[in-house]
Amino acid sequence: MFLIRLGVEPKGIVGSGWVVKPPYFDTHWDVQKQADGKKGLFVMCEWERILNPTIDVPLSINKLPRWNIGEKSWTPQSSGIKIPTHIVSELESLWAKHIGVSSLGDVFVDDEISAFEGEERIALIRHRKREQKLRDAKLKQTKTKNNGRLVCEVPGCGFDFEKVYGELGKDFAHVHHLKPIGDRNSPSLTSLDDLVIVCANCHAMIHKGGKCRPLEGLIHAS
Incomplete structure (x- = not known):
């Protein structure tokens, strides 16, 4: 979209x-x-x-x-x-x-980093806001833990944009919320543990049809 x-x-x-x-x-x-x-x-x-x-x-x-x-x-x-x-x-x-692929900023990375999300905004489109710093922090945290790589965390996938696309795919990945923002009726706290790194294909399948499917079992073993 x-x-x-x-x-x-x-x-x-x-x-x-x-x-x-x-x-x-x-x-x-x-x-x-x-x-x-x-x-x-x-x-x-x-x-x-x-x-x-x-x-x-x-x-x-x-x-x-x-x-x-x-x-x-x-x-x-x-x-x-x-x-x-x-x-x-x-x-x-x-x-x-x-957009510069991922816009990883100088965000201090800590497992306890969190931000409030789900707060109603009055804007051109009514939507639940995402704290970009939280996303960037998740990307940076994952890179730190995985020797600089961002790999899809869906079981059975493991897609690595940089491995496939080289320099073009470096630092690129999608960040998925395990707790759907759309299901929240009021502002709620989101921590880095509530976020996972996913590839574009898995992210699309997770949300296909307007749903939010669990990561486990998303990919069927052949």
Whole structure:
């Protein structure tokens, strides 16, 4: 899932993440439409990265992969459009390069590092926030323990981005919450032990269909 900024410059992709629950209808965000009794379509997301367009440079729509003739474009009149399968891989690669792959910062790593998550935010999209420093700390902690490598922790996988993609895959991995944010009704404490390193494929399978599957048994032994 990608979040794109349109209407005002700079235009482009400013966020990426995963859908953790099926779309649902709720009170419309537009006051007039609320008064008319109309509903708005919402989706619960797990954000991997969100840029601040007043500080960070979005991935320009001029650099995005081209859609085929007859398909929608990067400037749709409505949200919730589906990205064509034939450009997904190229888009993910461009985004990874744009955000600097993982943005590992100078975060002090300690097993007790924690941050509050699940706090309701009033923003363009209602979502449960992720503390980026917590994610970066998890990546840095794992690299420290595994001789600088980030390996998928799903039993039976062990995918290593750097081993497969070389320098391009260095420091890249997804961070998965064992305690789904979407199931929380109030702010709750998240520690590094609540996070695991996973590859893109396993992360997609964990959340396929809006679910949050356990790591154990995700991969079937052949």
